[in-house]
Amino acid sequence: MTLSRRSFLAASGAGLCALGVPSLARARAMPVLQAGPSSAQIAPLPYPVTPVWAYGAEGVRGTIPGPEIRVRAGDRVRRRLSNGLSQPTAVHWHGIRIDNAMDGAAGLTQDAVEPGGVFDYDFVAPDAGTYWYHSHNRGWEQVARGLAGPLIVEEAEPWTGLEGATTREITCMLDDWRMVETGAIHEDSFGALHDAAHGGRLGNTVTLNGTSDTALPVRAGERLRLRLINAATARVMPLRIKGHAMTIIARDGFATVPEAAEQVVLAPAQRADIVIDCTGAPGSRADILLDAGRGDWVRIATLAYSGEASLPPVEAPVRPLPEPAWRAPDLDGAQREELLMEGGAMGGMAGAMLDGARLDARALAEKGKVWAFNGIAGGMDTRLFRIDRHRTMHLTLRNDTAWPHGIHLHGHHFQVVARDGVAQPGRVLHDTVLAAPREVVEIAFVADNPGKWMIHCHMLEHQASGMMGWFEVA
Ligand code: C2O
Numbered sequence: 001m002t003l004s005r006r007s008f009l010a011a012s013g014a015g016l017c018a019l020g021v022p023s024l025a026r027a028r029a030m031p032v033l034q035a036g037p038s039s040a041q042i043a044p045l046p047y048p049v050t051p052v053w054a055y056g057a058e059g060v061r062g063t064i065p066g067p068e069i070r071v072r073a074g075d076r077v078r079r080r081l082s083n084g085l086s087q088p089t090a091v092h093w094h095g096i097r098i099d100n101a102m103d104g105a106a107g108l109t110q111d112a113v114e115p116g117g118v119f120d121y122d123f124v125a126p127d128a129g130t131y132w133y134h135s136h137n138r139g140w141e142q143v144a145r146g147l148a149g150p151l152i153v154e155e156a157e158p159w160t161g162l163e164g165a166t167t168r169e170i171t172c173m174l175d176d177w178r179m180v181e182t183g184a185i186h187e188d189s190f191g192a193l194h195d196a197a198h199g200g201r202l203g204n205t206v207t208l209n210g211t212s213d214t215a216l217p218v219r220a221g222e223r224l225r226l227r228l229i230n231a232a233t234a235r236v237m238p239l240r241i242k243g244h245a246m247t248i249i250a251r252d253g254f255a256t257v258p259e260a261a262e263q264v265v266l267a268p269a270q271r272a273d274i275v276i277d278c279t280g281a282p283g284s285r286a287d288i289l290l291d292a293g294r295g296d297w298v299r300i301a302t303l304a305y306s307g308e309a310s311l312p313p314v315e316a317p318v319r320p321l322p323e324p325a326w327r328a329p330d331l332d333g334a335q336r337e338e339l340l341m342e343g344g345a346m347g348g349m350a351g352a353m354l355d356g357a358r359l360d361a362r363a364l365a366e367k368g369k370v371w372a373f374n375g376i377a378g379g380m381d382t383r384l385f386r387i388d389r390h391r392t393m394h395l396t397l398r399n400d401t402a403w404p405h406g407i408h409l410h411g412h413h414f415q416v417v418a419r420d421g422v423a424q425p426g427r428v429l430h431d432t433v434l435a436a437p438r439e440v441v442e443i444a445f446v447a448d449n450p451g452k453w454m455i456h457c458h459m460l461e462h463q464a465s466g467m468m469g470w471f472e473v474a
Pocket residue numbers: 092094134136269408410454456458
C-alpha cells in the first residue's frame with residue numbers, strides 16, 4: 001500500500017464507511033511473523049543442528065523459541081503471519097482474553113492460512129502476565145517442530161519484586177523434543193496412535209530456550225523473576241532448582257498470593273512466574289531439575305554464577321504482583337455443565353460420535369480417534385455448550401481415563417473451585433488445568449468474552465485424537 005492516507009481517503013470516497021476505520025489502521029505496516037523452515041542447535045554439541053519449523057521476523061530465519069513479543073498491559077499486538085511452511089497454519093495467542101476473531105483457532109475462528117498466504121492479527125492484550133503463542137493447526141506436528149514463542153505482557157507499572165531495587169527477569173521457555181541420533185526430529189512418530197492413546201508424544205531431549213543444558217548466567221545476591229512456560233506437546237514438567245527455594249507469584253499469567261514452594265509443576269501450556277534469590281556462591285552452579293518420571297530428577301539446565309562478588313543479599317519478602325482485574329464467579333446463579341473425558345489406553349470407551357455417526361472404539365481408532373469429550377470424538381461440528389454472555393459457568397471436568405490431561409479453555413481465565421470435591425483456595429486463576437487420572441476438577445468463570453471458544457486437552461496428540469470441542473458465549 002503506497003497511497004498516502006489523504007489520497008486513500010480521496011480515492012475511496014463514498015466507500016469509506018463500508019471500509020471502516022479498522023481497515024485504515026491495518027493499512028499501516030504490520031510487523032511480520034514468518035513461519036518457515038529453519039535450523040537450531042537443540043541437542044548439545046557435538047550433535048549437528050536440527051532442522052525445525054520456527055517463527056522469525058521478516059527476512060530473519062526463525063529461532064527456537066520464536067521471537068519474544070513484549071508489550072505493556074492494554075497495548076495492541078499486531079503481527080502479520082506469513083506462512084512459509086508447506087502446510088496451512090494459524091497462530092493462537094495462548095491465554096490472552098482476546099477478541100474471538102483473533103484467537104487463531106483454525107477451523108473455528110478462522111480458516112488456516114495456506115502456504116504463501118498471510119493473516120493479520122491485531123488485538124489488545126488486556127492483562128499483564130506470561131503468555132505464549134503457538135501454531136493452532138496440526139499443533140501436534142507444528143508445535144512439536146518448533147512453532148512457539150513467548151508473549152510477555154508487562155505490568156502497566158514496572159514491577160520490581162522488592163522496594164527500591166531492580167529485579168531481573170528471565171523468560172524460560174521449556175520444551176521436549178523427540179530426536180533421533182542424527183540430531184533430526186523423529187518424524188516417523190508424528191501421528192502415531194500409540195502415543196496418542198497413552199501420555200502423548202513424549203520426547204527424549206528437554207530444552208530451556210531452545211537448547212539442552214542451557215547455562216543461565218546469574219550473579220550471586222540478585223533476585224530473579226523467572227517466567228516459566230511449558231511449550232511441550234505432551235510432557236508434564238515438575239521443576240526445582242537445586243538449593244534454591246522458589247516463590248510462585250503468578251500462574252498462567254495471573255498474579256497469585258505469593259506462595260513458597262519447593263517445586264512447581266507445569267502441564268503442557270501452563271506457565272508460572274517464580275521468584276528466586278540467588279544465594280549460591282560466585283562461580284558456582286546450580287542444577288535446574290526436572291522429574292523425568294517417578295522421582296527421577298534430571299538436570300535440564302543450570303544457573304551459572306558469575307565470578308563477580310556477591311550483591312548484598314535481598315532480605316525483603318517477595319512483593320506480590322498487582323491483583324489482576326477479575327470478577328469472582330458467582331456460583332449460585334451459575335450454569336452447570338460437565339465435560340466427561342473418556343478413552344485412551346486402559347480406558348473403557350465403548351464408542352463415540354464422529355462426524356454425526358456413532359462408531360465403536362475399533363472404528364474410531366481406524367480414523368485416528370481414541371478419546372472423547374461428552375461422547376464426541378473431537379468433531380468441530382458439534383457445540384459442547386452455550387452460555388449467555390456475562391453469566392457464570394460452573395464446569396465439572398471429569399477425567400474418567402487412566403491418563404492426566406491438561407485442559408485448556410480459550411478466551412477466558414477460570415478459577416479452580418474444587419478437586420475431587422475438596423474446595424480449593426480462592427484466587428488462583430488458570431487457562432489450563434491439569435486433571436489427574438480419575439480426578440474430578442470443578443472450574444468456574446464469568447463468560448464475558450463473546451464468541452466460539454475451543455476447549456481441548458493441551459497434550460496436543462490427545463487434542464488431535466478426540467479431546468477437543470468448543471463452546472459458545474453469546
Ligand atoms: Cu495453547 Cu488451543 O491452545
